[in-house]
Amino acid sequence: MIKVEFYGTLRSLMNLDRLVVEAGTIKELILTIEKDTEIACKSELRNAITFVNQENFLKLKKYNTKLISGDEVVFLSPASGG
Amino acid sequence: MLGGYEGKVLSINLSDHTTELYPWTDGDRKKYLGGKIMAAKIIYELLDPNVKPLSEDNIVVISTGPFTNTGAPASSRFNASTISPLTNLITSSNCGGNFGLMLKKAGYDALIIRGQSKKKVWIEINDEVVFHEADGLWGLSVEETQESMPKKSGKLVIGPAGENAVKFAGLFSQERTAGRGGIGAVFGYKNLKGISSFGTNKTPVSHDKTKEFYKSWIKSIRKHPLTGTQLPKYGTAGLLTVMHHNNLLATKNFNEGRFSGFNKISGEYLAENHLVKNKGCITCPIQCGRQVEIDGKVVKGPELETLGLFGANILNDDIESILRWNLELDQLGMDSISTAGVIAFAMELNEKGLWDNGLEFGKIDNISNTIADIAHKRGIGKDLAEGVRFLSEKYGGKEFAIHSKGMELSAYEPRGAVGQGLGYAVSNRGGCHLNAGYIVLFEGLSMNMNPHKETNKAEFTIFSQDLLEVCSASGLCLFTLQPMLPPGIIMKPNSFITQTANKMLTAPITAFVIKQLNYSKEKSLPVHLPMIPHSKALGYVTGMPMDIGRFKTIGERGFNLERLVNIKRGLIASDDDLPSRLKNEPQHGNHEAKVPLESLKSQFYKCRGWDASGVPTEKTLKKLGL
Numbered sequence: 001m002i003k004v005e006f007y008g009t010l011r012s013l014m015n016l017d018r019l020v021v022e023a024g025t026i027k028e029l030i031l032t033i034e035k036d037t038e039i040a041c042k043s044e045l046r047n048a049i050t051f052v053n054q055e056n057f058l059k060l061k062k063y064n065t066k067l068i069s070g071d072e073v074v075f076l077s078p079a080s081g082g
Numbered sequence: 083m084l085g086g087y088e089g090k091v092l093s094i095n096l097s098d099h100t101t102e103l104y105p106w107t108d109g110d111r112k113k114y115l116g117g118k119i120m121a122a123k124i125i126y127e128l129l130d131p132n133v134k135p136l137s138e139d140n141i142v143v144i145s146t147g148p149f150t151n152t153g154a155p156a157s158s159r160f161n162a163s164t165i166s167p168l169t170n171l172i173t174s175s176n177c178g179g180n181f182g183l184m185l186k187k188a189g190y191d192a193l194i195i196r197g198q199s200k201k202k203v204w205i206e207i208n209d210e211v212v213f214h215e216a217d218g219l220w221g222l223s224v225e226e227t228q229e230s231m232p233k234k235s236g237k238l239v240i241g242p243a244g245e246n247a248v249k250f251a252g253l254f255s256q257e258r259t260a261g262r263g264g265i266g267a268v269f270g271y272k273n274l275k276g277i278s279s280f281g282t283n284k285t286p287v288s289h290d291k292t293k294e295f296y297k298s299w300i301k302s303i304r305k306h307p308l309t310g311t312q313l314p315k316y317g318t319a320g321l322l323t324v325m326h327h328n329n330l331l332a333t334k335n336f337n338e339g340r341f342s343g344f345n346k347i348s349g350e351y352l353a354e355n356h357l358v359k360n361k362g363c364i365t366c367p368i369q370c371g372r373q374v375e376i377d378g379k380v381v382k383g384p385e386l387e388t389l390g391l392f393g394a395n396i397l398n399d400d401i402e403s404i405l406r407w408n409l410e411l412d413q414l415g416m417d418s419i420s421t422a423g424v425i426a427f428a429m430e431l432n433e434k435g436l437w438d439n440g441l442e443f444g445k446i447d448n449i450s451n452t453i454a455d456i457a458h459k460r461g462i463g464k465d466l467a468e469g470v471r472f473l474s475e476k477y478g479g480k481e482f483a484i485h486s487k488g489m490e491l492s493a494y495e496p497r498g499a500v501g502q503g504l505g506y507a508v509s510n511r512g513g514c515h516l517n518a519g520y521i522v523l524f525e526g527l528s529m530n531m532n533p534h535k536e537t538n539k540a541e542f543t544i545f546s547q548d549l550l551e552v553c554s555a556s557g558l559c560l561f562t563l564q565p566m567l568p569p570g571i572i573m574k575p576n577s578f579i580t581q582t583a584n585k586m587l588t589a590p591i592t593a594f595v596i597k598q599l600n601y602s603k604e605k606s607l608p609v610h611l612p613m614i615p616h617s618k619a620l621g622y623v624t625g626m627p628m629d630i631g632r633f634k635t636i637g638e639r640g641f642n643l644e645r646l647v648n649i650k651r652g653l654i655a656s657d658d659d660l661p662s663r664l665k666n667e668p669q670h671g672n673h674e675a676k677v678p679l680e681s682l683k684s685q686f687y688k689c690r691g692w693d694a695s696g697v698p699t700e701k702t703l704k705k706l707g708l
């Protein structure tokens with residue numbers, strides 16, 4: 001099972017902070033989340049800053065990054081402040 | 083006279099309780115605009131280079147900008163500058179609240195506070211200037227002091243920490259703080275508890291199109307995903323989660339960049355569990371301020387810096403304690419960044435057996451008392467009140483004394499963003515994230531510019547510093563610059579276009595282009611950029627010829643002017659520094675991450691038009707008319 005967390009404005013969109021789902025890749029994970037939650041979030045999650053086990057998935061294989069049970073995926077929205 | 087100004091600068095002499103107008107011409111306004119740049123010019127002109135920060139001879143300049151009191155977005159600002167008791171160099175602080183607006187409504191663009199009052203006083207400015215005895219206010223909290231002043235006025239006060247000359251005591255206006263560098267201590271030393279100001283003036287603007295332009299500007303700020311959604315929803319605290327994931331969250335006195343308890347001190351947690359409502363400055367369309375409830379009372383909530391430095395940096399994941407300390411700091415009148423910095427450093431000194439002070443990472447039951455002890459200079463608070471640099475000279479640990487030029491660093495761990503590390507080191511006021519240029523925004527917060535690569539870091543830091551400098555001097559909140567990040571880029575971080583943009587940010591060609599922009603002469607960029615509406619608006623308000631080139635050049639002039647003040651005070655290149663931990667020790671779990679400071683610094687000096695000693699060359703000074 002993959003542990004998923006949402007932060008920033010994505011959390012408001014999803015109306016939840018975390019969930020656990022089964023998926024083999026990030027691409028699959030996003031589709032599964034949309035299906036399970038029945039929230040139209042595919043586009044937002046595809047455009048989220050995404051970390052897999054604390055590594056930005058841009059340094060891995062992006063949407064094709066393989067996931068195994070116990071992996072942690074974090075979806076973040078960009079932020080500013082100062 | 084140019085639009086956007088009241089045309090008067092009031093010089094107040096506390097020694098003999100007299101006032102006079104300080105000469106300031108349209109020529110000065112065109113060159114130095116207002117705010118911190120105007121203040122730097124006045125300090126450069128008036129101060130003996132050897133003046134002691136806590137002395138009768140030091141001055142405080144409180145100045146507004148041309149946008150203040152004209153209805154511009156986020157423009158109820160003022161700047162306070164002085165020679166800092168913490169760094170012994172120039173310090174400046176851009177602050178919200180109601181004082182700047184009311185100062186201008188009372189008919190003044192700026193105040194110069196000189197001398198030292200024999201008696202404790204507070205000053206009331208309206209049709210006349212009245213010096214009131216302040217014996218009854220001495221010892222009162224920031225809130226109590228403001229409540230004692232005329233109701234409808236703008237207020238600027240100190241708390242007990244300022245009275246006791248704590249080196250990082252701040253000035254407070256409503257719930258906002260001019261926090262950095264100990265300007266509150268200078269007020270306290272001068273026996274000045276506060277200033278109130280009231281008036282009804284409407285500052286004239288030059289062009290009929292100004293209001294219409296403001297409307298569309300405000301609309302664009304509200305529409306932008308950062309200033310229109312993220313900041314109102316989570317405040318600056320919304321950054322904390324992103325900082326953690328990007329190894330940017332200062333943890334355990336900057337030993338690490340990630341904190342396992344980040345979830346419990348995040349902006350999301352704050353919004354979901356403690357936020358009562360948003361509250362921002364007058365005229366601000368963003369409203370990033372947080373309001374929380376403590377003991378049945380609604381009070382100001384913590385910002386990112388306070389959450390990060392009183393959370394991760396002392397290994398504390400109890401947000402309720404931070405809410406309470408935040409209130410205590412605001413009432414006692416101290417900068418939360420420096421206070422948290424000295425406490426974290428003292429914890430590590432204790433851990434390493436260098437100073438038995440009772441402070442320990444993760445132990446929070448003695449923090450409230452420690453904060454009070456600092457404000458009143460009691461017990462260990464007496465040493466803590468002098469800052470990290472003083473502690474490292476007395477107890478050791480210079481290699482992990484987290485300061486630059488004597489000012490404690492903000493919550494961004496610079497090994498996770500080396501451009502920000504460079505900025506901390508070369509900042510005029512010391513370890514400040516904003517005067518640093520704040521390119522961490524591009525190195526991981528909103529964009530994904532390679533945080534460890536050196537290319538374009540010096541050039542981009544300069545470009546950003548200059549823009550922040552002139553934005554501040556114009557009287558605006560620095561957040562008004564954040565919509566310059568195109569929504570189509572930041573909201574699609576994984577797209578080919580954004581990834582290409584990120585790569586281009588550290589490409590040699592981009593560095594070359596930015597360098598040319600930085601080198602360009604005042605009148606060589608006669609255009610406005612849609613994502614930086616400031617320059618066009620400034621032209622409408624003041625009536626002066628304005629474009630992006632002129633706008634940025636004013637910022638460049640300001641940065642160099644502050645540098646000249648510091649050089650006059652004895653600053654040398656080796657003062658542009660970071661503690662050894664950040665330059666020589668790899669970040670925990672990130673073995674490549676160190677700040678290559680010497681290399682970045684030499685690029686920075688060259689691109690700034692400074693010589694190898696960090697002194698602006700004749701050519702640079704001539705270009706800037708300094």
